Amino acid sequence: MKKFFMLSNEEIKRSFKLYLSILTMLVIVELTSVVYQVLHYQSKLEDLMKKERLTEMEAVDQLNGPLTFGDATNYFKYMIAIGIMFTILYAFQIWYRDWYGESKYIYRLLMLPGKRITILLSKLTTVLVFVCGFMGIQWITILISRRLYEWLLPEHLQAASKIIGESAALNMLYTFNVIDTFVILALALFVITMVFLFVLTERSYQKGKALLTIAKDVALLIVPFIALRYLFDLTSMLIPNQQVFVYLSFILIYFIYISWKCVRLLNHKVSI
Amino acid sequence: MLEVRGLRKSYGRKKNVLNDVSFTVPLNQLTCLIGLNGEGKSTILKAIMGLVPVDAGTIKVDGKTIHDSIAFVPDLSTMPGYMSVGEAIAYMRDYYPDWNQQVAEELMGFFKLMATDRIANLSKGNKAKVNLLIGFAMNRPYLLLDEPLAGIDLFTKEQIAWIFSSHYMEGKGILMTTHEIAEVEHLIDRVIFLQNGTIIQEDDSEEMRELYGKSVQDRMREVYQT
């Protein structure tokens, strides 16, 4: 347990500066984009009113109605995509850095007293902590953006919308709901573990064999999934809720399989 | 006694990188693994530490499969570059229950290492010293040294070689790989010659001198040029 905390602490320390600068960059872009959208809308409105000699009401109509908060936060989805991309990249980097970095820290890690699974868990924890941090900061950013939106835009131009507009994906991500948050974290855990499996497989076998093994593991996920879908489409044995349950059970079993495989590779197969 | 039995390893198409390698490393002796480049010397040390998987073979210390009685000193920088020497030492100390801080501090003095220097800024020789210091401070009976003097400037080499005649060697079973034998020839107790992943000769160096009037280098020439 002590080893786990020490390793996690060190991993977080190692990447914290980089993490913080990426996060700051994303937040700045997001807030700027909100300000830009609001100001842009207003200037378009004024232009229309001046050039076409329209009343404000008519101009708003021409612009497809008032600026919703969803419109103002239009760029957020790209930022989130970038955040997800960085997370996946980081899941690769957190391992490869130790093999290919200036110092070959992997020697030390693999030789540490105690079980090697701790190394895996600490790296997993680190990525998840960063994901949580990212989500938390996004929540705060959205709240600030809401304030900015309300403050910059005259009240009669604001659309009466929920906190996030219409985008379903954003709603899911910016949820304040415990279950949704849990689902996002579970998804992140799954993806990160998958990336870890790729890295550890690549570090364990020669190129050709590694590619084959990875292809096999991916097929093990996709093929049954497609098969299940066909089965459910063809027959109507199960009601949708039951189908979801079958899918989830499958994913859970697959997740246990890849976790077990990661541990086994790290214990017996990886090579430096 | 550290016992290596029947190590075998192939890397994909490269068959028999190690081919049935068996030998022992007794305590209180310096055993040297000699081979031309690419004979699998390093691989043997890594295999002993479980850093590369093997196809077959066992490693035992006094008949038991134990891993916490061997310390490995690799020949490349292994501590994160952002740490200072002092931090690296403190960091390792926290992981190793038998850590001997006194040895770590003494060696830092002997090696003229500054606690505040960043690992990233150290020369190759000083990085080697940090590895060596960590290896000795782990306070384990067996030490594996991978090319401890390779690619290091003359003065640093002398500082490092100093440790071989110091009391830190007392009682320890040391296994060292090298392809430059000259600097350490007079310190070695036993020599194991490797070729194509197989042990082709094993000698007691003093016996070789006494009975045949041959130096380790003479023997090396004989072994590899026939």
Next chain:
Amino acid sequence: MLLHFDQRSPIYLQVLHWFKKRIVIGEFKRGESIPSRRALASELKIHPNTAQKVYKELEEQRLITTDRNVPSKVTMDQSIIDRARIELLENAVKQFVESIYAIQIPLEEVIINFEKEYNIRKRSELDA
């Protein structure tokens, strides 16, 4: 003190020989304490167990004595030192004769040249 080892003869014998020489010429005096094994090893840059082996051999030949918890001392017995002195002489002469014999030079000529060379050596030492 730096010993240049001949890599073709046993290191411990060379150190042993070096040590005996110090005793015979009185660099280590009768009854005096000698360096510890550790000090000897790091001074000559040899493995500590080689130093150990040398001290053990010196003890067996009773040139040094070791009591518990006290540094080893050179023997008080002059006759043992004398014996070592003769042994060194005999070894040196044996080597010398070997090399002279190999080039087949008559004893008389050897003696004349020997005395000449010996005196030159001695004078140069006095001058220095």
